[in-house]
Amino acid sequence: MVRLQLKQNVGRTPRFHYFFDDEPRCRRMTPGPTSIIECPSCGALHQLATAASDNTFGGILWSDGKLEAPMLFNCPELARCVSCRALFWLKSAKTVGVLPTLPFAPERSWRVTLCDTGANRVNVMAVLRRHLAVDMTQTKQFIANLPVLVAFGAGTSNDGTALMQDLLTAGAVATHDVTIEAQSPTETPIPPAWIAAPLVPPMQELDFLDAVDSCLWSDAQSEVRIRTATLHAGNDPFRQTPADWQPLTDRHSLAMANALVLFDLLSPNIVTENLLRAEIAREQGLFGEALRIASAPSPQERLSHERLAAELVARAERRDSALFSVDLADEQSFT
Numbered sequence: 001m002v003r004l005q006l007k008q009n010v011g012r013t014p015r016f017h018y019f020f021d022d023e024p025r026c027r028r029m030t031p032g033p034t035s036i037i038e039c040p041s042c043g044a045l046h047q048l049a050t051a052a053s054d055n056t057f058g059g060i061l062w063s064d065g066k067l068e069a070p071m072l073f074n075c076p077e078l079a080r081c082v083s084c085r086a087l088f089w090l091k092s093a094k095t096v097g098v099l100p101t102l103p104f105a106p107e108r109s110w111r112v113t114l115c116d117t118g119a120n121r122v123n124v125m126a127v128l129r130r131h132l133a134v135d136m137t138q139t140k141q142f143i144a145n146l147p148v149l150v151a152f153g154a155g156t157s158n159d160g161t162a163l164m165q166d167l168l169t170a171g172a173v174a175t176h177d178v179t180i181e182a183q184s185p186t187e188t189p190i191p192p193a194w195i196a197a198p199l200v201p202p203m204q205e206l207d208f209l210d211a212v213d214s215c216l217w218s219d220a221q222s223e224v225r226i227r228t229a230t231l232h233a234g235n236d237p238f239r240q241t242p243a244d245w246q247p248l249t250d251r252h253s254l255a256m257a258n259a260l261v262l263f264d265l266l267s268p269n270i271v272t273e274n275l276l277r278a279e280i281a282r283e284q285g286l287f288g289e290a291l292r293i294a295s296a297p298s299p300q301e302r303l304s305h306e307r308l309a310a311e312l313v314a315r316a317e318r319r320d321s322a323l324f325s326v327d328l329a330d331e332q333s334f335t
């Protein structure tokens with residue numbers, strides 16, 4: 001790498017790290033490297049995207065247990081080879097390399113260091129709270145440890161400029177450092193086959209049903225995960241268009257069979273698994289059975305999905321089999 005230092009950073013080693021680029025850290029997913037993997041059957045190369053970090057902020061929890069959130073990276077376990085169509089476990093695929101983030105775009109990183117608040121300390125604190133979404137205690141910690149690194153990140157959509165301008169307007173003394181890393185021409189070139197490799201395609205319901213039909217698991221836990229993922233994939237179309245809802249009994253016979261086997265594999269003694277048992281009964285239109293399962297005494301003092309359980313019972317009572325969701329924020333307020 002060639003590092004082009006546009007401006008030397010001043011200030012000592014920061015005590016507080018606060019990351020953000022587009023949004024505060026609590027709301028962001030950080031993309032990870034793209035791996036190049038080989039199909040275990042035919043050796044065809046595929047690109048596999050990863051996330052360095054993610055989160056469930058703003059998420060929703062579906063009645064079948066699927067969790068969706070804008071910044072949540074759902075890492076797949078299985079894949080179907082684009083070339084030979086074989087199904088394989090991603091953990092069993094050999095990784096032959098990792099695509100660098102360069103040379104497709106130079107990496108631009110930045111940091112803002114607050115050196116002094118100046119005379120108008122209250123205004124500077126207000127700027128920090130507004131830009132960094134920190135509370136008063138955290139803001140005071142910044143102020144008590146000057147000079148301090150208050151923000152840094154990567155990318156150009158938010159490069160700290162707005163924060164820096166508002167700090168200066170409020171009378172603070174601060175520095176804004178930007179570093180751009182470019183690829184050295186002497187570095188080993190990326191094999192063209194890596195760049196041309198297709199992305200691992202997302203698994204569809206029929207792919208999962210093939211995996212179930214092939215018993216593509218090595219233990220009881222992975223069988224439950226694959227059968228649950230199969231149920232989720234079958235329900236996915238109804239997340240987009242709830243009006244088209246079809247109960248499990250009206251679906252592909254293999255999808256129905258998978259749900260019945262999954263029901264038997266799930267434990268009534270684990271709250272989340274027991275709720276999924278109730279959901280599978282409800283999605284078949286077996287409302288009495290769903291109520292009996294969901295109303296059974298919990299082996300734990302508190303339900304981990306209290307809101308979901310209450311809604312599931314209410315829907316079973318009015319003989320409604322359709323998929324539904326609850327906000328994860330509401331759910332978490334109960335736990």
Ligand SMILES: [Zn+2]
Nearest residue numbers: 039042081084
């Ligand atoms: Zn293959």
